[in-house]
Each structure stands twice: as C-alpha cells, then as structure tokens.
Amino acid sequence: MASSKPICLITGASSGIGAELAACAAADGFDLVLVARRVSGLANVAQACQRKHNTTVTILPADLGDATASRVLAAELRAKRIDVHTLINNAGLGANGTVAALSLESQLHMIQVNITALTELTRRLLPGLIERGTGAVMNVASTAAFLPGPGMAVYYASKAYVLSFTEALAEELRDTNIHVSALCPGPTSTEFGAVAGNSASKMAKQKSVMMSAASVARSGWDGLLRNERVVVPGLANKVMVQALRATPRAIAARLSASVNASGEP
Numbered sequence: 001m002a003s004s005k006p007i008c009l010i011t012g013a014s015s016g017i018g019a020e021l022a023a024c025a026a027a028d029g030f031d032l033v034l035v036a037r038r039v040s041g042l043a044n045v046a047q048a049c050q051r052k053h054n055t056t057v058t059i060l061p062a063d064l065g066d067a068t069a070s071r072v073l074a075a076e077l078r079a080k081r082i083d084v085h086t087l088i089n090n091a092g093l094g095a096n097g098t099v100a101a102l103s104l105e106s107q108l109h110m111i112q113v114n115i116t117a118l119t120e121l122t123r124r125l126l127p128g129l130i131e132r133g134t135g136a137v138m139n140v141a142s143t144a145a146f147l148p149g150p151g152m153a154v155y156y157a158s159k160a161y162v163l164s165f166t167e168a169l170a171e172e173l174r175d176t177n178i179h180v181s182a183l184c185p186g187p188t189s190t191e192f193g194a195v196a197g198n199s200a201s202k203m204a205k206q207k208s209v210m211m212s213a214a215s216v217a218r219s220g221w222d223g224l225l226r227n228e229r230v231v232v233p234g235l236a237n238k239v240m241v242q243a244l245r246a247t248p249r250a251i252a253a254r255l256s257a258s259v260n261a262s263g264e265p
C-alpha cells in the first residue's frame with residue numbers, strides 16, 4: 001500500500017455491521033483491507049469508501065471456515081508489506097436449531113469462523129501491533145455472550161468465548177497503547193437472521209427492537225477509539241445486559257429458549 005494512512009483490516013466486510021465499520025474507519029482516515037467470501041460485496045464497500053474518502057482498499061477474499069485461511073491471509077499481508085494497525089474480527093454466523101437437530105458439520109463450521117479464525121488472526125497480527133507499540137483490536141461478540149442460548153447453543157457459546165477472550169486480551173495489553181474492545185450488538189437488521197435460518201423466530205419478528213447496522217457500527221467504532229473494553233450498543237440492550245447479570249443462569253436459559261423458538265405459540 002503506497003499511502004501513509006494507518007490500515008484497518010475488517011473481516012466480514014461484505015455486508016451488515018462489517019460494511020458499516022469499514023465506512024467508519026474510512027471516514028476517520030484509515031486505509032482498508034477487506035476480507036470475506038463475496039468479492040462483489042467487498043467491491044461495493046471498497047468503491048463507496050474510495051469515492052467518499054479517497055481510501056486505498058485491498059480486497060483479500062477468504063473463506064474463514066477453511067482452517068488454513070488465517071495463515072494464508074497473514075502470509076498475503078506479509079507479502080504485500082501491509083502492516084495492520086487496527087484488526088476488526090467481525091465475520092461470524094449463527095445457526096438456528098437444537099444441538100441434536102443441527103448437523104455436527106454446521107456447528108463445527110460456526111466454531112471455526114466465530115472462534116478459531118478470530119483467535120488465529122488476532123494471534124498472528126498481535127506481534128506486529130506490539131512491536132509498533134500502537135494499534136487496536138475489535139472483536140464482534142453479541143449480547144448472546146451474556147447468557148446460554150438453547151436453540152442456538154453453539155452460537156451463544158461462541159460469543160461468550162469472544163467476550164471472555166477479548167476482555168482477557170484487554171487486560172494483558174492494559175499497559176500498552178493498543179486498544180482492545182468487544183462489540184456486543186443485540187438484534188441488528190442485517191443478513192444475519194436469514195443466514196442463521198431464524199427469520200421465523202420471535203426475535204426476528206420483533207422488527208421494532210432491531211438496531212441498524214450503521215448505528216451499531218458507529219457505537220462500536222467510537223467505543224474502540226475510547227478504548228472501552230465492552231461496548232453494548234443501544235439503551236434497551238444495555239438494560240438487558242445489566243438485568244441478565246442479576247438473573248439466575250437457568251432462568252436466563254429458559255428465556256432465551258423462548259426467544260429462539262420457532263415462533264410457534
């Protein structure tokens with residue numbers, strides 16, 4: 001990359017929250033590395049950022065469900081001499097169904113994308129941030145991180161991992177100039193529900209509780225700049241997370257089972 005702007009790498013930048021995070025970073029003077037499977041989606045995001053902010057954008061298509069993808073990505077960054085200042089691990093997916101009903105393959109795929117790739121990219125890029133003494137890591141978790149999720153068990157558990165991992169990393173880097181933040185959105189209007197196959201769930205039917213991807217991304221980006229360890233966008237989500245802290249886990253599990261249910265009365 002010829003430009004002297006700091007570089008922000010965003011996974012899952014082809015749609016939803018990731019695409020909006022790209023817009024926030026570009027507006028704040030970052031060049032971008034955009035990662036996802038759909039090149040057309042990445043190209044649209046890149047074009048908008050180039051036009052509006054004169055951003056230099058590198059598109060690196062990758063399937064993070066492939067166990068070799070993070071290693072290959074890190075090698076591509078090295079080969080292109082791209083030093084990432086800000087890493088945003090946003091790519092993720094859910095799958096609606098019980099542990100017994102969902103295929104093992106789909107649950108292991110979720111763990112690979114939501115947990116393994118996020119951990120591996122962080123570990124591979126972190127030494128560069130530490131060496132340069134500056135940078136940032138944002139990991140996109142969810143309000144699902146705060147409770148068990150019957151009907152989406154692996155998804156909720158994967159986000160609990162992301163939250164715990166990120167809070168621990170933030171503490172490990174407390175005395176450095178590296179910001180670390182977990183973004184925990186509640187229901188957000190993106191392609192997530194359709195991908196998860198939960199468009200029939202009670203939550204998906206409650207369109208009024210959904211935030212826009214743009215406002216979630218704005219909260220997350222501002223929180224990262226302020227070095228907030230945990231960012232929960234939106235008042236309703238903040239209140240829910242506080243209430244969950246005082247709720248017995250078994251009751252929380254019963255409540256989320258009902259939210260994740262197929263919507264049958």
Ligand SMILES: NC(=O)c1ccc[n+]([C@@H]2O[C@H](COP(=O)([O-])OP(=O)(O)OC[C@H]3O[C@@H](n4cnc5c(N)ncnc54)[C@H](OP(=O)(O)O)[C@@H]3O)[C@@H](O)[C@H]2O)c1
Pocket residue numbers: 011012013014015016017018035036037038039041062063064065066090091092093094113140141142143184185186187188189190191192193195213
């Ligand atoms: N929407 C919500 O209600 C909500 C709530 C809480 C947390 N979140 C979290 O927010 C993050 C972004 O989701 P979103 O809501 O913006 O949904 P989205 O529109 O479906 O975006 C998901 C992004 O992840 C990418 N992705 C999925 N699988 C991938 C793979 N195997 N390899 C590379 N990239 C992959 C997708 O790109 P390609 O398909 O092009 O690969 C897409 O860019 C996720 O981590 C999600 O868990 C969402």
